[in-house]
Amino acid sequence: MEPAGLYIHIPFCRKKCPYCDFFSISDLSLQPDFVEALLVEIDLKADPALAFDTVYLGGGTPSVLPIDSLQRILSAVRTSIHLLPDTEVTVEVNPGTVTAGQLAAYRQMGINRLNIGAQSFQEANLMFLGRIHTVRQVTDTISWARRAGFDNLGLDLIYGLPQQSLRLWGKDLQQAAGQCVEHLSCYTLTFEPGTKMEADLRQGRVRPPAESLVADMMTLTVERLADAGYQRYEVSNFARSAALRSRHNQKYWLSVPYVGLGPSAHSWLEPERCWNKKDVAAYIGDLAGGRLPIDGRERLERTELITEAVFLGLRTTDGIDGGRFDDRFGVSLEQLFGEVIGRLGAEGLLTFADGRLALTDRGMLLVDAVAAEFVQRV
Template sequence: MQNERATDTQAALGTDTAPAGIYIHVPFCRAKCPYCDFYSVTDSDRIPNFVDALLKELKRRRGRVPSADTVYFGGGTPSILTPGQIERILGAVHDAFNMMPDSEVTLEVNPGTVSLDSLHGFRNAGINRLNIGLQSTNDRTLGFLGRIHTAEQARNTYRWARQAGFDNVGLDLIYGIPGQSREAWRAELADVTRLKSEHLSCYTLTLEPGTPLADRVNQGRIPSPDEAVVGDLFVFTCKWLDDHGYRQYEISNFARQDPGKGIDLRSRHNRKYWNFVPYLGFGPAAHSFLDQCRWWNHRNLAAYLADVAAGRLPVAEKERLTRDQQLIEAIYLGLRQTDGIDTVDFRQRFAIDFFDYFRKAMVPLIDGGLIQLASRRVRLTAQGMRLLEHVADVFIQALE
């Protein structure tokens, strides 16, 4: 790193007083999807023990943050829990933390695990936002991805969500499937935009090491996704969704625009991860971030249960972010968002003038049409979003 330095206090991102996020990792699935590397198990008999342990873990961290305004149930498949279990967990969250009255409370839902009755139950339990793992509207693609639901079940789940009273619904999609054409993906986007959900997350298929899908590609049984094709699909996706009323705010996330209503439909919880706002994670493999420290729980249900039963916090490891790490993450996470890097905020955080410090690195990026300067912000262009890793590397190398 160059010689400019500041203390950890000066480098702190100034967001520790913002309301925190609470993340609950539910480590159970009916079946493991071959592309997924999130921690989960299929032994549903251990759900009651997990819920009891989770309540104890929440109690042990009581008051760890001054306030919180989001709760996010992820996994795994959180909708495998009953509404009664979700209600118990939310009760423990409210007992442990000062939750704001307008808190965003999200439940990830697999269409193969819910009914109209259960969605009514989740709504009554305190869930006010659903994130439905649609993944595709094409049954062949769903089969390739190993999903347990059909396209029709997914559409039914969306209709049931509306009938159950949910007015904030997000849908997840995966694209860049080997052999997927632009026309096939256009048809899926058309299907989804007709539903008019409040939020869309469109992720490119990633070959995570150690997953069955990655193994099949490495063995030559299926082709690897074509990077050039996936890049073209990314640009096409952003343009299509913008034309159909969805504003991109992060590389994979889009929120419906409601002119005149003044409603922000972006995920409040996920934005905490990208903006260094504190969050506390509960359950196996859950991560937490507070006071420039990051820690994570055991990625093993048995170890998690054993630690909680013994009266210990189930923390596997922890780290304090150095100033160098904070700088790198501020650049990378800032570039992921369409708002870009706020250079005034950056100067306040790190005592660095962004334009002076990175002027030489920015010239080829500007000339290449990868970044643009707008008042106090540095943003990626559409082409720059496609080449995020390259652009971020240019900035990070300038720090060395």
């Protein structure tokens, strides 16, 4: 079995961003009880049969946790969980919630990768997105991280904002690439149900850009970042080399086992997925009583597993490994999808060579529609 990944959800933010649908709360007074509950969950979920080579603390905003709380969490992980040598340990940090001293402490406690929620290098965009930081705080965070000894930094950016032009997005890309970080994630803005921004969309207060413009922005992203030395390895993710890809996130796309801790976190060990309650108080209460805070679970059937393998695999530039697919499902890609492969290949949307099925850059623009063509044949 391939090494698993450990995800820890820190469900606290100083302020909820209007576009974000990840579970978080702004009541920081619950942090002490949350940390105690998380330590119990770490112990209860420890599985000696699993070895891990990634730990990812996401949120929420993990950098709003006090340093000593984060230290206790990581110490408990190292005590209870079998971590392999050279484990990738990532913490998400948001500019405006972190200091130079904090980042130095992170490095000293064994964190070796940071993912920085920049989102934009333009003040107007940050204001529209409801971010609490400034552009200067983004560059300060990067500078402090380098000074602390971090040599593996990722930045998140968002494009496809209302009123955003292709030229202005190109300016963001130029400034991001100029920071010389090792990894960039460039996501299109989505209007998720239940968010303030989706309500604004329904009520006509904001208008999304044309789909053709968003497609042009994606194309520009690939071109500009390639020129700057970044290799695309997933629809939205770029790294300076294969070794600098997010090792943790690749586990989700390859269906490698992962364990999720914290409110709303998901765990996966084929063929079963389970997830925790989306309620901090309930999470704390369950673990205070020695109970895992499981909210639900599902066992995927073979057709559902194939569907997920196609949807997730086609998002990556490596694509779907035919040999791995055959070993996993007992059927070849050609047997299941021969007609679709031939037709979409002729349209220039994908390639199938040396047993590997992957989308072209043009196919990546239509990834969901292309994947749907395959799923119809499952």
